[in-house]
Each structure stands twice: as structure tokens, then as C-alpha cells.
Amino acid sequence: MSSPAPKSPEQSEKSKKYDRQLRLWGDHGQKFLENSKICLINATALGTEILKSLVLPGIGSFTIVDGEKVTDDDIGSNFFIESDSIGMSRAQVATQNLLELNPDVRGDYIDESVDHIMAHSQDFFDTFSVVIATCLPEKVLMPLSRHLWEKNVPLIVCRSVGFLGYIRIQVKEHTIIEAHPDNENHDLRLDNPWPALKEHLDKVDVTKLDNKERSHVPAVVILYYYLAQFKSKHGHLPKTRAEKEEVKKMITESPPPDEHGIKNLEENFKEAIRYINTCINPIKIPPNLQAILEDDSCINVNQNSSPFWVLCAALKEFVEKEGAPPLKGTLPDMAADTSSYITLQQLYQKQAQTQCEIIYRRALEIARNLGLSQETITESEAKLFCKHASELHVIRGSCIADEYQKTxxxxxxxxEDPDSLMFHYITLRGLERFISEFNSYPGQLDDHVEPDVLKLKGIIGKLLGEWGCSQIIRDERVHEVCRYGGAELHSVSAILGGCAAHEAIKLITLQYKPLNNTFIYDAITSTSASFTL
Structure with missing residues (x-):
């Protein structure tokens, strides 16, 4: 009978509840989420789907702003509106039902239209982490966009009508520390090891290891040994494919033959071969980091600079001196005995801590010289910043109001591209202007949509003329939008709501690169596209 598996450390109730998302953005990302305040303008089917996907992972609080009453259309498309709620405040009903999803989240509502709030208390929106607006007419969106742009509050504008969906993100400046790149090479620094690492690696002569020792030595040690052999022969590290193949051959032919004359390559030696293509290239400053270090906000920090830019200023000095970003300090899993692996891991961690301490102390000095509080930058923030220094990104967006004035x-x-979804964006822009002019959706008030088709087509033609575009939108595409009558389909809103919530989480947690800046979804063809407008 097999012995039972050892028990894993006990998880807290919070860790159990949010286990999967903690694997994505960690405890620090979850903390950002739990401290966030979200404002949703209009509890439409799309709006409640967005909030659902933010309430479930545990945002701190939300406020719904909506002056509408529940109608039959809401009951047909909105899963968070009950059939006995007709005539009640849509904001109140949606808030009550959304709060049932997660007791950790606080929620409130204001039974007023957004234009009423803008007229009486514009600063109401200034304290939110993100403002999300659905189904806003152009005349209301413009002043809201201007105000939030000036206050540097992120704005996500969404619309779902029929089989079409649209997301537009407005953010003045968004800094990203953890971009989570799809392909990330291990930072081993074998091309230029620091003294302590070099001393450790030089101690091992791979050719003199017995069979047991061969299978226990970490792949980094093996790779370094054969790189040194190559360098002593050629005077440089392998650069070309042929040179790297030569190193692979050296490793492949290294094991002594067994009693049958067969050479069996151990798993750690196979790992060393796999690392050749990714881990021996000279450390370079990636373009995204170089752009940040050359940015005016990095070069000329001042009292208004965020902690991110103060850390960047310290990082710039470090890179100029060392010629490389700080060491990440992490090692990949390797086939090796525990003692050898931990010893190697500690060397990398110690060097990373030393470099991080240099950058952190310099950042505190810069902050002090600027008259900023020493609490502006915490040690934990500096450690995270240094660990992901090569992933840093800055996104500077554009104002929606400016876009509406001149694309x-x-x-x-x-x-001209038949596969481009840009015609959907133009049609939706025409739809928004139609709503502003006629206070209704095209096709909403009459079963015969032809009169509204002509009106919408005229508006779209005028828009294209303003943009200096000679192309036209085909009649059947305009007719299709009018045929929707402004109706929301829950399945489309659910998909779009999940996408918008993902973008909001990226903005809140400062992790992953958010959309820049427009996303269009066509449910008829199940295709999507993004544009920078």
C-alpha cells in the first residue's frame, strides 16, 4: 500500500477563493484590485456583464450611475434584471443582484443620469480607479471624456448593439511593470558572469564527474563549462548557428559509453543543450526599456513625478554604469540534486538583491532631492520593479473627444481592405450621432427601417466627408445596423463584457499590456480587430 502524499500548506479562505487569479497577477495584483473603485455608467446588459466579471474576482467597490427605469427590453437581455422589476430603478436592481455574487465587494448606486451629475458635480468621477460607460450618446460622452482626460482617470467606453460590439480605452499615461511576455528568456548572464558566480562555476570540471555526479549537476554549470571550452578554442562565445551547433555536439558527445558502448545523455545535459539558443546571447537593453530610459519623464523627474518615473531615473543611472538591466534573480527548474540547485539559486538571488538595493537607495536619494516623501517608494515596489525591469512599458493614449473631432x-x-472591420467603427460612430440627433436608435420606433436607413446613411456620409474619406459604406451594412433597432443580445454583451473587464483589470493591477485603444467585435463572423485611433 502506497504512503499518503504529504499535505500541502494550509491555504487561507481568501487564497482558496481567488486561487486561479492569484496565479495570474499575484497577491500584489489582488491588493490593487481590492483597493479599486469602479464607476459604471448605465446598467445595460453589457454594463452588468462587465461588472459581473469585476465583482467575481473581488474589486473593492463599485457605483452604478443610471437614471433609467427597468423596461421589457432590459428583462429580455439583462440577466441581472428580474421580471418583477419593471418600473423600478435599473441602477438599484442591478446593484442588489450584482452584490449577491461576492460578499467581499461593496456596491452603491445613484439613480440619476450622467449628464445630470456632470452638470451638478463633475468632481464626482475624480476618485474612481476606472470609469466604464456603456451606451452613452456623443453629446454626453464628449464632456465626460474631456473631464476624465484632464483628471487622468481611465475611461472605458463600450457599446453592444445587435451582433456588433465596441470597446474604446482612454488613458492619458499608463505604466506597466509586469507585462508578462509570452516568450521570456532566462536571465542567466553566462556571457559575463559576476565574480561570485564565475568562481562557483569554475570549480566544476564536468569531464571529471562520476556517473552519479553527472546526473546531479545543474544544466547552467554544464553549459558554462562547454562555453568556456569553446571560448578557449575560438576566442569568443558562439554567435552563429554553426558555432552553437558545435557546442551542442560537444555536450552530446560528452557522456562516457556504458558497457555496451552506448552513450546515454542525462536529462540535465539535454537541458543544457536546450538553453544554448536562449541563454548565451549577450544581455542587451530591450527596445521598450531603452525608450523609457530616453523618455523626458525619466530624464527630467520632478516633484510631480510618479514613483515609477523616480525608479526609472535610478534605473537609468544603473544601466549606464553596468551596461545591462538588473538581474532577475530567478532560475528555471532544473534536473539536479537539491543542494547543487539551491546553492546556484542563492547566488542569483543574492546578486539580484544587491543590484536592487543599489537602485532602491538611489531612488530614495532622488526622491529626497526632489522634496518627495521617503514613503513614496517602498522596498517591495523596488524589488518588483527591478525584477521586471526588462518588461517595463509605458502607454500614452489619446482623448476620445479629440478622436471624435479629428480621426x-x-x-x-x-x-479598401475587404476584411477590415473598420467599417463597423464608422457605422457605430454614425449610430452615436444618430442617437444624439434623434434621441432614439435607428429602427427602434418603426417596423419599417427604410426611413432610418436613409438618415443613418446620410450621417455616415457626412462623417466620412469630415474625415476626408471618399469611400462609402455599403447599403446592406447600414440596413443591418438599423434592423437591430438598438437591441442588445446577451451573448454578444457577455463576450464583450468579459473583454472589457479584462482591460479594466490590466489598468487596475498595472500588469499585462492593455488594449491601445479600440476593439471591435463582429459576432456574425466571430472576428475581432483592434485599432489605434
């Missing part, structure tokens, strides 16, 4: 996209070339 920066070459619409003609986009519309």
Missing part, C-alpha cells in the same frame, strides 16, 4: 486613422486604406 488620425487612414480610413481610405482601411476601407
Amino acid at each position: 488620425r486613422v487612414d480610413l481610405t486604406s482601411c476601407l
